[in-house]
Amino acid sequence: MTDLQLGSLIAGGALVAAVYGFNWWQEYRYRKQANKAFARNQPDVLLDTPKNMVRSAAGTRLEPTVAAPRTEARQEPQLPTGVPDDFDDDLDDDIPVVNTPAPVRTAAPAPVRAPEPVPEPVRPVVREPAPAPQPVMREPVVREIAVREPAPARGSLDGEDVEVLATSQLDPKLDFVAEIHAGELIAAADIPTLPAGKRVEIIGLNVDDQWEIVTPNSRSSFAELRVGLQLADRQGALTQEQLNAFCMGVQQFADDFEAVVTFPQRSAKLQAAADLDAFCADVDVLIGLNILAVTQPFAMDKVRALAEQAGLARAGDGLFHYKSDSGKTLFTLSNQNQRPFGPTSEGLTLLFDVPRVAGGLAVFDYLNEFAHTLANTLAGDLVDDNGKPLTSASLANIRKQLAGIYARMDDRGIAPGSMAALRLFA
Structure with missing residues (x-):
């Protein structure tokens, strides 16, 4: 074995060791961050x-x-x-x-009471106890x-009507809407039940490039998802604990599918929830x-x-x-x-x-x-x-x-x- 071969072997081994060490350090750092995030004492949002x-x-x-x-x-x-x-x-x-x-x-x-004394046979219909x-x-x-009362027409819905109905389910003034962009299609059956103390609505962009409401019975797959959490209802305004639990659930779901998720600013939405509830x-x-x-x-x-x-x-x-x-x-x-x-x-x-x-x-x-x-x-x-x-x-x-x-x-x-x-x- 020549000196060149020996040097190349040593250099290659050092490079492999460096890559392995870097990967171990990255894994350790992310594991530490995850443990720190999930170790927080999260109260039960419902109880x-x-x-x-x-x-x-x-x-x-x-x-x-x-x-x-x-x-x-x-x-x-x-x-x-x-x-x-x-x-x-x-x-x-x-x-x-x-x-x-x-x-x-x-x-x-x-x-009708004025002609009552007149004995005309035609007017027996007018009786004293006239029912009120x-x-x-x-x-x-x-x-x-x-x-x-506005009554929306309910008939056979075409694709455009289905999309309009789906997008109307979420309103930024009423909902905290998280957007998920997936690298690969996500099947409706793979979407979990998210933790929340309020109404949660999910719509997805299917393979036909149309938005539809995601239900447990849906058979579609989606490239994008919008997950909305209602800001207020008759039980009160959305709380910070409820919002944190929801965001953690959405983030975990997105990570499982290597998808990118974006959230609105939480503090602004919590203030909007309080204002909406007061109104x-x-x-x-x-x-x-x-x-x-x-x-x-x-x-x-x-x-x-x-x-x-x-x-x-x-x-x-x-x-x-x-x-x-x-x-x-x-x-x-x-x-x-x-x-x-x-x-x-x-x-x-x-x-x-x-x-x-x-x-x-x-x-x-x-x-x-x-x-x-x-x-x-x-x-x-x-x-x-x-x-x-x-x-x-x-x-x-x-x-x-x-x-x-x-x-x-x-x-x-x-x-x-x-x-x-x-x-x-x-």
């Missing part, structure tokens, strides 16, 4: 959320008073027992239902409300009207007949629902004590979830008409949750404040009853 970060899913129940409507400053409504303190509504204490029955109820009987429900429950009103708490209003029995309980057969005549239908939850043409619930009729309906009822409650209803003012007017029809026909008292009678003045003030709530939602870009509203107030 350890502070109670003061959670707001009730029921919405604020507002009560009306006889006070005259206010024009400028609004005060917080009286909240019923059990509603958390972080519902800082700037509404007056008058808020649970609508009232516009006066002109309706007097329309039919007044003109018929003139109040006007079919055109029902149709008008239904038209105001939602301010407009999250639940309007309730109660019809209480005075002398004897209401017969449920009669209640059912009146409800069906008004367009309500009994649903699987046992409540009567008034729905739009697209099938969305506009308001419900339930037993006043929250128990299942029996043969009779001591009281009825009409509930209207304000931010989840499109065309809310028209629905509120119809809700008020139906409430007065029930009270008049069943000989019951229309009252608020404190048992105080609901007057025209207080209900008119409620309607005015309701219009203000809807205007603020529109200004925020969250239309009442829209997909965004249904997500935030779920």
